[in-house]
Amino acid sequence: MIRHLVLFRLNEGVSRDEPRVTEGVKAFQELGGLIPELEFWECAWNITDRPIAYDFAINSAVHDKDALKSYLEHPAHQAAAGRWREFATWVIADYEF
Template sequence: MIRHLVLFKLNEGVSRDEERVQAGARAFAALEGEIPELTFWECAWNITDRPIAYDFAINSAVADKDALTRYIEHPAHQAAAAQWREFATWVIADYEF
């Protein structure tokens, strides 16, 4: 199994209350059940307010590297990520467990 973690940081001056940001969050939430490769899926806004904190997180799992590639290349994932490119940056970690 591979855990796929993503942490998003909203760009300077961008608020999570903006409609485009809320639409981006809804797009990621909608991936649950949409992409067959996902064996685990959760995403949510960070609830703490610390200077080093990121704003939004995805915690997901897939069976193997091939499944991870299919997930990343899936049109629904690509569309959701494209929305976030407009207002955020992110870091990822993929590890086997």
């Protein structure tokens, strides 16, 4: 199994309640039911307020590298990530477990 973690930081001046952000969150929330390669899917806002903290996180899992590639290339994932490119930056980590 491969764990796929993504941490998002909203760009300066962008707030969680902006329509484009709420639409971006909704797009990610729906991915778990849209992409068959996902074995596990959760996403949520960070609940702590620390200078080093990111704002939003995705924690997901897929079976193997082929499934990860399929997930990353899936049109629904591409569309959701494209929304976030407008208002956030992110870091990822993929590891086997």
